[in-house]
Each structure stands twice: as C-alpha cells, then as structure tokens.
Amino acid sequence: MSGSKAFVSALSTRTGWREALADASAKVKEGLGGQCDLAVLFMTELYGDLDAALVPGAAKQALGCRHLIGCNSSGVIAGRQEVEMEPAVTLMGMRLPGVKITPFSLSPSRAAALTAADLLRDLDIYPTDHPKFLQLADPMTSDIETVLQLFNDAYPGAPVVGGLASGLAIGRPNWMLLDDDLYQQGAAGLALTGEVEVDTVVAQGCRPIGAPLIVTKAEGHILYELGGQPPLEVLREVIRGLSEADQELARQSLFAGVVMNEYQAQFKRGDFLIRNLMGYDAESGALMIGTNLRAGQTLQFQLRDARTSDEDLKAMLDHMRAGGDHSRGALLVSCCGRGRGLYGEPDHDASVIQARRGPMPLAGFFANGEIGPVGARNYIHGYTSSLAVIR
Numbered sequence: 001m002s003g004s005k006a007f008v009s010a011l012s013t014r015t016g017w018r019e020a021l022a023d024a025s026a027k028v029k030e031g032l033g034g035q036c037d038l039a040v041l042f043m044t045e046l047y048g049d050l051d052a053a054l055v056p057g058a059a060k061q062a063l064g065c066r067h068l069i070g071c072n073s074s075g076v077i078a079g080r081q082e083v084e085m086e087p088a089v090t091l092m093g094m095r096l097p098g099v100k101i102t103p104f105s106l107s108p109s110r111a112a113a114l115t116a117a118d119l120l121r122d123l124d125i126y127p128t129d130h131p132k133f134l135q136l137a138d139p140m141t142s143d144i145e146t147v148l149q150l151f152n153d154a155y156p157g158a159p160v161v162g163g164l165a166s167g168l169a170i171g172r173p174n175w176m177l178l179d180d181d182l183y184q185q186g187a188a189g190l191a192l193t194g195e196v197e198v199d200t201v202v203a204q205g206c207r208p209i210g211a212p213l214i215v216t217k218a219e220g221h222i223l224y225e226l227g228g229q230p231p232l233e234v235l236r237e238v239i240r241g242l243s244e245a246d247q248e249l250a251r252q253s254l255f256a257g258v259v260m261n262e263y264q265a266q267f268k269r270g271d272f273l274i275r276n277l278m279g280y281d282a283e284s285g286a287l288m289i290g291t292n293l294r295a296g297q298t299l300q301f302q303l304r305d306a307r308t309s310d311e312d313l314k315a316m317l318d319h320m321r322a323g324g325d326h327s328r329g330a331l332l333v334s335c336c337g338r339g340r341g342l343y344g345e346p347d348h349d350a351s352v353i354q355a356r357r358g359p360m361p362l363a364g365f366f367a368n369g370e371i372g373p374v375g376a377r378n379y380i381h382g383y384t385s386s387l388a389v390i391r
Contacts, residue, residue, distance in 0.1 A: 163371055
C-alpha cells in the first residue's frame with residue numbers, strides 16, 4: 001500500500017444508475033491510482049430502474065474498495081457542484097494508510113437497549129483510541145438524539161459526522177449502505193482510528209430574535225410556558241418588535257433555538273440547536289417544537305435567510321484549521337432546506353467552502369438532518385451545513 005493518504009471525489013449525472021455509478025467509479029479509481037480503503041457514495045434516487053438492493057454489490061464491484069458507506073438523498077454534492085432533484089451519483093474514494101476502519105450498524109431496538117458500556121464492548125474501541133465516526137441514519141426509525149447521546153457518553157469529545165438519508169423527500173424509502181449490506185432502518189456507520197484527523201464545522205445560518213427565555217413548563221414536544229408566559233404571546237410580542245422586512249421573513253423562516261451550553265453567560269448566533277415550530281394552540285397559547293423540551297432550558301426564537309446563512313458559513317470556515325500540506329478530503333452534509341431554495345442559485349455552500357478552504361476533493365449530500373459536533377458534544381441539527389475535513 002502507498003505510504004500517503006489520497007482523496008478523490010467524482011460526480012456523474014448520467015441518466016442510468018449503473019452508468020452513473022460506473023462513470024464516477026472510473027474517475028475515482030483513476031485519480032487514486034491504487035487501493036481504495038474507503039468509499040463514500042451518495043445517490044439521488046431519481047432513476048426509474050433503480051433496485052436499491054443491488055447498489056452495494058454494484059458499487060463494491062465497480063470500485064474494488066475495502067469499505068463502503070452511503071445513502072440515498074434528494075441531492076448530491078461534489079467538488080464545487082450541488083445537484084438537486086436530478087439523477088446523480090457522487091463518490092469520494094480514500095486511501096488511508098495507518099487507519100483502521102470499523103463498520104457498525106444499530107437497529108432501532110438495539111440502539112434503544114444499548115448502554116455506553118455495551119457500545120464500547122461491541123465496537124471494541126475505547127476513548128483512548130481517539131476514534132472519529134461517520135454515521136448515517138434513517139430519520140423515520142432511528143432515535144438519532146438517543147444514539148448521539150450514547151456516543152457522547154461512550155466517547156467524550158470524539159466527533160460524529162454525517163446525516164439522515166433524504167430519500168423520502170423524493171418519494172422513495174430511505175436506505176443506507178454499509179459494505180455489502182443495505183439498511184432501511186436504524187443507523188449505519190464507520191469508526192476511524194489510527195493515523196487520521198477530522199476537522200469539523202457546523203454552520204447553522206440562523207440569527208436570534210427577541211430575548212433568550214427560560215422554559216418554565218414543557219412536556220415532550222409541547223412548550224406550555226416560556227419565561228412564565230404563554231409562548232404564543234411571547235412570540236407575537238417578539239414579531240411585533242421586528243422590522244417590516246423581518247416580520248415578512250418570519251412568515252416563512254421562523255424557528256426555535258434551544259441553547260446547547262447552559263453555562264454560558266451570554267448566547268449568540270451559533271449557540272443554539274435549531275428546531276422547527278410545528279404548530280400552536282390558540283386557546284392555551286402553547287407551541288409545538290420539533291424536539292423534546294424540559295423546564296430549565298433556554299430558548300430563543302430565530303430567523304433564517306440567505307444573507308445570514310452565507311455570513312455564518314464564511315465566518316465558521318475562516319476559523320477552521322488551515323489545510324497546510326496535508327492530503328485532505330471533505331464530506332459535506334447540507335440540509336434539504338438550503339441549496340437553491342435558500343440562496344436562489346446553485347452550488348453556494350460547496351463553492352464557498354472551496355473558495356475559503358480549498359481546493360480539495362469534496363463529496364456530500366442534502367440531508368433530512370445533519371450530524372456534527374459543537375464544542376465537545378455531537379448533535380443532530382436542522383438547516384445547517386455540517387462539514388468534515390479528513391486528513
């Protein structure tokens with residue numbers, strides 16, 4: 001095996017899935033010029049003749065890689081290009097000397113029963129191994145918040161990066177592939193140990209409005225009191241204090257932000273987990289939020305627009321570690337709510353990443369939820385771009 005790491009990404013928009021997979025695989029094999037230790041594959045399932053069960057075998061045969069991970073999606077990313085809602089395949093091939101790759105899968109029932117000690121034993125990987133994890137999951141069957149809590153407890157400070165398959169966004173069942181197997185439930189992932197580093201950025205693109213307030217009464221997804229008041233009344237008061245432009249924006253891009261680190265003295269953009277506002281009860285003034293809530297948390301309403309998202313991504317990239325002379329490859333998981341729908345033009349996030357931190361091989365997909373660390377803990381995010389640079 002060659003003594004240096006190598007990364008090659010490729011995109012194919014050929015209209016047949018076998019042809020697209022073969023095309024992208026040929027580009028990766030030519031670029032690597034040798035053994036492929038790990039391939040990451042994302043596919044928009046907009047091929048009329050696709051049988052998902054055939055994809056793992058076809059990919060392994062085309063690439064000849066030792067390990068393979070991927071999923072279906074509504075859009076894929078490669079280099080500077082983002083292809084949304086059109087047939088496309090993207091691949092990242094990696095040569096990783098000195099790196100041990102350990103595949104794992106978690107069925108919904110197994111994930112619910114696992115403890116941190118169980119996970120350590122099952123993977124036979126320990127915090128002293130300094131693992132880095134790539135993880136994909138089905139949003140319909142995987143309790144991803146519980147899964148990430150499990151990894152946070154078992155491996156403090158170890159990054160978990162990836163996302164939730166988005167096949168349902170185009171009317172197809174979600175699936176993940178791992179080596180020779182296809183999974184339609186739960187989660188699938190890889191642990192990387194040995195001579196590997198992963199630098200991460202999670203760019204949310206939302207800005208807080210109003211003031212942060214304490215959740216004073218909540219049950220599950222229902223927020224009953226915020227700062228001792230009905231949250232619907234609080235929200236209406238916040239919106240009344242906005243500019244006309246932001247009031248208009250609030251009609252279509254309004255979210256809730258739950259503080260990640262309650263021990264901070266002040267909260268700013270990027271300190272929140274962004275969650276959907278799912279509904280309200282006019283009589284009680286309660287709000288339904290897209291996450292489980294508890295009394296004592298801090299919540300602040302948020303707005304999202306293209307300008308804020310652009311500024312946030314650029315600021316996060318500018319604080320990222322410089323690439324130096326290391327061979328690098330990047331994985332980008334971007335929310336289905338970003339892309340052309342947010343920016344009004346294609347290729348925005350991929351182009352900004354390459355301009356700020358490239359050029360480098362890059363592959364990714366549009367997800368139904370993005371996994372990435374903020375500080376020392378891993379979270380499931382919404383409306384973000386989660387970037388991992390492997391070196």
